[in-house]
Amino acid sequence: MGIFNQKSKFKAAPPTIRKEEVVIERPKPKPRPVVVSSASGLQVPMTAARKIKTPSASPRASPGLRQSASPYPPSSDEKRPDLKRKIRNGASHRPSPASDRIEFDKDDSESDDDWEDALDARKRRKRALMMNTEARDPDRKMPHPDLLGIANEDKIRKKEMQLVHAVDVASLKLKCSPTLNAPPEEVALKLQYPGSKQRERYELVAGREKIDVVKEIITVVKYVADVYLDDDEAKPLTNRENGIIRRLERASSTAVWDYKAFKSAVSDFNDRLLMLYSDGTIAKNLKKTHDLPPDLVAFILNQIYERTVSQSVELLRKYENGTDFVYGELKHVFITDLLVRRLKMTSSQVFVDLGSGVGNVALQAALEIGCESWGCEIMENACNLAVAQKKEFTSRCRLWGLAPGKVRLLRGDFTQDTQVHEALKRADVVLVNNQAFTSKLNDTLVTMFLDLKQGCKIISLRNLVHDSGHNINDVGTTILDVEHHRYPEGYVSWTDSPGTFCISTRK
Known part of the structure; x- marks a missing residue:
């Protein structure tokens, strides 16, 4: 055995009559552990290791509803998130x-x-x-x-x-x-x-x-x-x-x-x-600035939400399950991914949200992109909170010194509202959170989209074209080219699980 209980680096010589002196090198002192492996496989100084953050699989950029309030069907294998806030120092x-x-x-x-x-x-x-x-x-x-x-x-x-x-x-x-x-x-x-x-x-x-x-x-x-x-x-x-x-x-x-x-x-x-x-x-x-950091946009919208909607969030739990009168939110990170990164919207374009709830997405589009932004909602309580949000949005944008795009939040049935139909004719991007819409309403939407201009993009949580849609008489198949995509965990308020969505283009 070597010193410090280490095995000798030299093999023992076979037994012979003569004696042989074996010199064992003193082991070198172990270097101090100054590096650690990060989650990405990079070697970083120990002092900086604490600052490495593994990208969250569940980004949270906006306040969501309590999960019990959601009418959306949960995934069978999903782990329901606990949205009770951790209490620290009261x-x-x-x-x-x-x-x-x-x-x-x-x-x-x-x-x-x-x-x-x-x-x-x-x-x-x-x-x-x-x-x-x-x-x-x-x-x-x-x-x-x-x-x-x-x-x-x-x-x-x-x-x-x-x-x-x-x-x-x-x-x-x-x-x-x-x-x-x-x-x-x-x-x-x-x-x-x-x-x-x-x-x-x-x-x-x-x-x-x-x-x-x-x-x-x-x-x-x-x-x-x-x-x-x-x-x-x-x-x-x-x-x-x-x-x-x-x-x-x-x-x-x-x-x-x-x-x-x-x-x-x-x-x-x-x-x-x-x-x-x-x-x-x-x-x-x-x-000199023409783009806002997405996290600043989310922070400002979060301030607005906490001062208006969060105080009356219980009003949004009154829904009619199995009907079109349901509620769920798309989080800020999802909207940034859709409108900025994928569709690359600009301030000269028009955005329309059909079923806009409390107005979150319409307000985000106006602030983050600076575009003309429309929303229409039929649920009374959500409309009332949307009015409160828009009022606070106007004041808080001025407080931050930022000029948003023009916002119009309408109250009523978007299938019947003439202002909505006129806005759709000019729209560049239309959002339909139709996760829980009935088939009848989805078919009505497709008929409305006949008035869209060529190249208009439609974002939907469910496909607007029938699964068996190879029928030449099917309106959706005739007017829409559909792309299927997936969103990661934490992009919607009703589940932390990943899901699918579609981006359709008006032919």
Whole structure:
């Protein structure tokens, strides 16, 4: 045996009369384990390993309904997701749409190299956004008209926004508890946004099924640094030693919980952003931008949903199973995949959602693409919530300084509405979430699509052409070319399982 109980690297000589001296080399010390294998098979430094995130098989970019509310038939082998939010420190913690973005360090013990790596990645992303000369849609106008007219401040001040503030849905009055060790009299604060002098009111509170106030504020600051400012303008926010983001993260870490430091950092952010808003810097930067990051779009829509629909989600559980009066949502990540990546819609086009529910998809198309967007819904409760969402959407787009496309949300039967039929004649993309529609309604839809222009794309959850559709007299076979696709897990609200959908083209 070798030293340290290791086998000798030399074979013992056969027995002989003479003696032979064998020299055993001292084993070299084992190298320190400085690398680990990531899920992708790459070798990465141990300090960076913690930052590698395996792509989620179930992306969540929008709030969904509780599963018990869905009229859609579940898959037999599907694992029903538990949508009850995890409670931490008395507060629910909903994953933010920004959860896949760069994580700014909370732990002071993490190396400076990690922090610099995060900033370098953020800078690369910003540079690609703001200096992109080959924008997907160079004709998209991003700044809100009020942001371009800040010189006429008196006129803008008269257009005070009817905003649903965070404090309206998460506050001490609504049975929430103070957080960050703040006494009740110190929980109030306001947050500046890039598109208006009007600030949103918050309280530093935590409560079950409520907005994660601290996380939302930090996320807003990060998006401002990422999307609205160039590298030099963002330094007071991103400086790794004493930048505002670093201060917010430190003050809100569970080891510290310093409400005074948190409020001080928010105050400094407000002052800094107001100066950049007033001197026209924000408007100038947005003029260079023609595309919005999908996660920012999802975050803004999530803010709107949480302040309107989430408060009355029980109203959507009233459906008539086995009829056309059913409800289910397509998540933000699915719509981005469909409209932006697959169909490459632009701001000059027209989008129509038949059976638009609370208006989620129509609003997303208007914000993410900037196109003219239509929706029509017949269910009364969903229509009422759609009205509330559209009102908040208008105000919150202005708050963020963004110009969406024109939105029209109609109430009624889309098979009978004349405005819908006129919009369909101009439509470039039509969405039909017909997962639970009856065969009769699907046949009616195909007849309506006779008026579509050539090349119009129709997205549907179920095929609009009969499975045996080789009959020359079948309308669907005559007018539609159908492509079959699959979507992955987590793309719809009624199941986490994957499924199928169709993209049909009007011949």
